[in-house]
Amino acid sequence: MSGSTKDDHAEILSIGGHDVRISHPEKLYFAKQVQLSKFDIVKYYLAVAPGALQGIRDRPIVLKRFVNGAEADAFYQKRAPADRPAWLRSVTLSFPSGRTAEEVVVDDAAGLAWIVNLGCIELHPHPVRSGDLDHPDEMRVDLDPGPGVGWDDVRRVAMEVKALLEEVGLRGWPKTSGSRGMHINARIHPRWGFDQVRRAALALSREIERRAPALATSKWWKEERHGVFLDYNQNAKDRTTASAYSVRPLPDARVSAPLAWDEVESCDPGDFTVFTMPARFASVGDPHAGMDDAGGSLEGLLEMAARDEREGLGDAPWPPHFRKMEGEAPRVAPSRARTAAAKKAPRERMPLIVVANSQSKDDALAGLERWRARHPEAARYLAVDDVLVDAMRGRFSTWTRIRINLRHVPESERPPQETPDPDAPPEFKPPTGWKPPARIPARRWKTSQEHE
Numbered sequence: 001m002s003g004s005t006k007d008d009h010a011e012i013l014s015i016g017g018h019d020v021r022i023s024h025p026e027k028l029y030f031a032k033q034v035q036l037s038k039f040d041i042v043k044y045y046l047a048v049a050p051g052a053l054q055g056i057r058d059r060p061i062v063l064k065r066f067v068n069g070a071e072a073d074a075f076y077q078k079r080a081p082a083d084r085p086a087w088l089r090s091v092t093l094s095f096p097s098g099r100t101a102e103e104v105v106v107d108d109a110a111g112l113a114w115i116v117n118l119g120c121i122e123l124h125p126h127p128v129r130s131g132d133l134d135h136p137d138e139m140r141v142d143l144d145p146g147p148g149v150g151w152d153d154v155r156r157v158a159m160e161v162k163a164l165l166e167e168v169g170l171r172g173w174p175k176t177s178g179s180r181g182m183h184i185n186a187r188i189h190p191r192w193g194f195d196q197v198r199r200a201a202l203a204l205s206r207e208i209e210r211r212a213p214a215l216a217t218s219k220w221w222k223e224e225r226h227g228v229f230l231d232y233n234q235n236a237k238d239r240t241t242a243s244a245y246s247v248r249p250l251p252d253a254r255v256s257a258p259l260a261w262d263e264v265e266s267c268d269p270g271d272f273t274v275f276t277m278p279a280r281f282a283s284v285g286d287p288h289a290g291m292d293d294a295g296g297s298l299e300g301l302l303e304m305a306a307r308d309e310r311e312g313l314g315d316a317p318w319p320p321h322f323r324k325m326e327g328e329a330p331r332v333a334p335s336r337a338r339t340a341a342a343k344k345a346p347r348e349r350m351p352l353i354v355v356a357n358s359q360s361k362d363d364a365l366a367g368l369e370r371w372r373a374r375h376p377e378a379a380r381y382l383a384v385d386d387v388l389v390d391a392m393r394g395r396f397s398t399w400t401r402i403r404i405n406l407r408h409v410p411e412s413e414r415p416p417q418e419t420p421d422p423d424a425p426p427e428f429k430p431p432t433g434w435k436p437p438a439r440i441p442a443r444r445w446k447t448s449q450e451h452e
Helices: 038-047 049-056 109-117 151-167 194-211 277-284 299-310 361-374
Strands: 003-007 010-015 018-023 028-030 060-065 075-077 090-094 100-105 138-145 173-176 182-187 228-230 352-358 387-393 398-405
Touching: 010 038, 010 109, 018 038, 018 109, 028 038, 038 049, 038 109, 038 277, 049 109, 060 090, 060 100, 100 109, 138 151, 138 194, 151 182, 151 194, 151 228, 194 228, 194 299, 352 361, 361 387, 361 398
Parallel strands: none
Antiparallel strands: 003 010, 010 018, 060 075, 090 100, 138 182, 138 228, 173 182, 352 398, 387 398
16 A cells, blocks of 8 residues: 545555545444454555465355445345456356356455445455365365354364364365364365365364264254354355454454464463464464465365265255255255154254344344243253254344254243244345346345244
8 A cells, every 4th residue: 555545435445556446434333342443454454464465365155245334234245346446357157056156356456445445344355266166165164163162162063174174185274263163274286176175074074073073063953053063055056154363343353363373272262363363474474375275185075975975874964045946855954854754864853933033133033042041941942052042144134143052952841933022024125226227127036034
């Protein structure tokens, strides 16, 4: 950054020979626990730009836009804005739905500042390079702790993943998710398609579950999970995760921090924030700087997948917006499965009730506490993982659903399904002023819900 000038409501930055306009730089993006303006977020990303670009350079990016700050709702934008600078390139991706979209590719600090100005406090790259959009060069292991699961358990599972990756000739690169979990990415040779990469990730998840059954699970349906969930579906096509150095929308403005393996057993994810990461980056550099030189093969994990299939362990559920896959079990939550139609041995139907639906997670959690107050006798039987907090994602917005699994409550004492309190899932409407591209009829823009 060589300097800046101001106009009435903007800061103009000169970055690498490009002028980037930061509109409303004083607008607060964090205002509750910490105070950070949009311009503060831009300056943070410029301070760690070499590291942040390591995870996104030459990759198409989904724009997750927090236009009203980190404490308001975000929306997802796949298509590159029409008024982007001429120096910012794009590529055309195809999706499982059959649609295509021209997505932004960020290669330098100027492009990074430009998308942050749009409200992209998180960076969501696809695991492919712009020159080969069909063959990922990265397998992503997402460790997602369930309710009540502590950071120590996440770290223990991470070390199991490290050991398994090394056994099959891959190197894992750990980072905090920026929330409660951890991501471990592995560079791979771009020889396999998305389905094969996902198949390898599923085999890894199942093997970790076998090695640490009390700590880890590969089960897709939340009502079947315990401990730390290894989300193999993050490797399905069109799925993205927050990359290294991404700012997360938590009150303390923490970030997704790349780690060396010797830091995993002692680190605290709350130590890595917008305030602390620039100094860490200046001091120790990027722990993932050598990642691009560590590509490996999926053959070992694919051999595990073949072994699982020979032993009768078929495919696991895909995200709900994907077409039905060959060999996939019925894509329905066990609590809703019709045992008469099941091809395998019937599963136990879980007694689930919905207690809250809200655009605000805090309001949904308050509704949960009201349910507990109304039904104290039933509430005392609940285990930590009997409360299922679902982050639901539509095309443009997110909302929270809270369900309770009454499996530990004696049948005679189980409360019936009541009208959820609150019961206000969002109306799935695009942001103000948003219009679908003229080449795609508006009637095709239907909403869908996904597991996040």
